[in-house]
Amino acid sequence: xxxxxxxxxxxxxxxxxxxFMKGTRGTPQCGFxxxxxxxxxxxxxxxxxxxxxxxxxxxxxxxxxxxxxxIPQLYIRGEFVGGCDIVREMYQSxxxxxxxxxxxxxxxxxxxxxxxAREAI
Numbered sequence: 001x002x003x004x005x006x007x008x009x010x011x012x013x014x015x016x017x018x019x020f021m022k023g024t025r026g027t028p029q030c031g032f033x034x035x036x037x038x039x040x041x042x043x044x045x046x047x048x049x050x051x052x053x054x055x056x057x058x059x060x061x062x063x064x065x066x067x068x069x070x071i072p073q074l075y076i077r078g079e080f081v082g083g084c085d086i087v088r089e090m091y092q093s094x095x096x097x098x099x100x101x102x103x104x105x106x107x108x109x110x111x112x113x114x115x116x117a118r119e120a121i
Contacts, residue, residue, distance in 0.1 A: 002061070004057045004061035005061060005064075005065055007058070007061075008020075008058075008061060008062055009063045009065075011048065011050060012075045012077060012078050012092075014053065015047070015048040016047075016055055016076065016077055017040070017042065017047035017048065017050045017052070017074075017075070017076050017077075017100065018045075018048045018049075018050065018071060018074075018075045019033075019036060019047060019048070019072055019073070019074050019075075020035070020049075020050045020052050020062045020071060020073045020074075020075075021033035021037065021050070021052065021071060021072040021073075022048060022051070022052060022053050022071055022072070023053065024051050025037055025049045029053060030071075030072075030085060030097075030106075032070075032071075032072055032083070032084035033071070033109065034082075035084055035087075035088065036072045036074060036084055036087050037049070039087060039088065039091045039096065040043045040048055041072075043089075043091075043097055043100055044100065045075055050062075052071055055106075059071070066080045068080065068082070068083060068085075070083045071083070072084055074087050074102060076099055081096075081099065086107070093107065
């Protein structure tokens, strides 16, 4: 196992939510990374980001580690979740919130009274 692989594995094991991205949480360096940061910020206060631009070995290493060709890459509790498109789909459906262990509120019921029901009341 390479040093980069070991570093990635330890990072994923030591934090519940890890985003490997281009840039930092405060200054993302690509639109896809910025989108995932925005979604995570809306759901979480605390998560770890790793700037893959800091090292060519790390940038390639995370792709090899996950067998996924693109960045950003999100890991939750040690499990690879996916890249920007998958995270966006999960965010929009509420699945990301559930995966993070947050309660997703049930939609409020809508009651509609028809004119004939109004007359009967």
